[in-house]
Amino acid sequence: MPSASIQSRRNLQLAGERALLVQVIYGRRTRDEAEDSLAELERLADTAGATVVGSITQRRERPDPALMVGQGKLAEIQLASRTAEANLLIFDNDLTAVQANNLDLSMGIKVIDRTELILQIFARRAQTAEAQIQVELAQLQYLAGRIPVSEKQQRFFGGIGMRGPGESPFQLRRAPMMARITILKRKLREIQKRRQLTRRRKFGPAVCLVGYTNAGKSTLLNALSAAEAYVDDRLFATLDTKSRAVFLPDGRNAMLTDTVGFIRHLPHGLVASFRSTLEEIGQADLLLLVMDAGHRYVRP
Numbered sequence: 001m002p003s004a005s006i007q008s009r010r011n012l013q014l015a016g017e018r019a020l021l022v023q024v025i026y027g028r029r030t031r032d033e034a035e036d037s038l039a040e041l042e043r044l045a046d047t048a049g050a051t052v053v054g055s056i057t058q059r060r061e062r063p064d065p066a067l068m069v070g071q072g073k074l075a076e077i078q079l080a081s082r083t084a085e086a087n088l089l090i091f092d093n094d095l096t097a098v099q100a101n102n103l104d105l106s107m108g109i110k111v112i113d114r115t116e117l118i119l120q121i122f123a124r125r126a127q128t129a130e131a132q133i134q135v136e137l138a139q140l141q142y143l144a145g146r147i148p149v150s151e152k153q154q155r156f157f158g159g160i161g162m163r164g165p166g167e168s169p170f171q172l173r174r175a176p177m178m179a180r181i182t183i184l185k186r187k188l189r190e191i192q193k194r195r196q197l198t199r200r201r202k203f204g205p206a207v208c209l210v211g212y213t214n215a216g217k218s219t220l221l222n223a224l225s226a227a228e229a230y231v232d233d234r235l236f237a238t239l240d241t242k243s244r245a246v247f248l249p250d251g252r253n254a255m256l257t258d259t260v261g262f263i264r265h266l267p268h269g270l271v272a273s274f275r276s277t278l279e280e281i282g283q284a285d286l287l288l289l290v291m292d293a294g295h296r297y298v299r300p
């Protein structure tokens with residue numbers, strides 16, 4: 001069993017929380033890119049059920065290794081979060097384990113980053129057994145890399161002369177996670193093998209609907225076929241691919257498949273976990289890119 005704190009981080013309740021967004025701009029990132037990313041973070045927070053009460057941006061040469069933001073900015077964030085009665089801080093930038101830990105300690109409220117937010121949304125959205133396993137796997141892999149620093153240090157400093165049969169607390173916490181990861185990977189392989197066996201006979205060319213999340217892929221699938229795919233004006237409504245036969249006006253048929261949407265900085269763990277789902281895209285005869293004509297980057 002994973003430890004209590006790890007378990008509670010996997011089941012973070014973001015619904016009803018008052019969130020303050022924080023973004024650090026560094027390197028060659030342009031103002032436009034940063035603005036888009038922050039707007040997307042706001043949509044993600046909203047999708048998770050949180051209320052965004054404000055946002056703070058800082059431009060720095062490079063991220064602060066201990067806190068991501070500078071000391072002065074941290075004081076500003078503390079004040080802003082008290083004033084706005086925020087109980088959740090969401091960073092647009094991915095935090096290292098050290099930064100997350102330090103921020104947790106100095107803020108006194110929950111601190112999460114973009115990856116953790118996306119993982120939470122996926123966890124709530126996953127419907128089928130396969131999607132649930134894929135999300136749990138991604139969550140565990142993310143958390144395994146973020147065992148609190150102090151315990152990593154414990155292992156690092158306490159090791160000399162103590163190595164051997166005895167396990168450090170760090171390993172004690174990591175071992176059950178690794179065991180669970182192995183079990184989940186095996187379950188996933190079994191499900192995928194079964195699916196390959198039952199994969200329906202090819203029904204005309206395979207067409208995959210791909211595109212940004214919330215672009216309207218599932219709506220298009222529903223319009224072209226008798227599918228009743230879940231449609232919602234929120235991000236990542238679809239996590240489970242759905243294939244449906246489509247009868248084209250010229251008498252030909254095609255197999256249309258809905259897919260998981262794209263987003264900026266989709267966590268690597270999620271991409272790896274959803275590999276089998278994404279493989280469908282690789283095997284398609286045609287990729288149909290669906291775009292929202294109302295988006296500012298799309299010129300209809």
Ligand SMILES: Nc1nc2c(ncn2[C@@H]2O[C@H](COP(=O)(O)OP(=O)(O)OP(=O)(O)O)[C@@H](O)[C@H]2O)c(=O)[nH]1
Pocket residue numbers: 212213214215216217218219220230231232233234235236237238239259260261262
């Ligand atoms: N105005 C308008 N709205 C649309 C159109 N197509 C889809 N929508 C709306 O856009 C929202 C997202 O549609 P979905 O079909 O769920 O989008 P999706 O690409 O499947 O999104 P994810 O599964 O979250 O990646 C829904 O509220 C739809 O009703 C369209 O052609 N015009």
Ligand SMILES: [Mg+2]
Pocket residue numbers: 217218219230231237238258
């Ligand atoms: Mg969809």
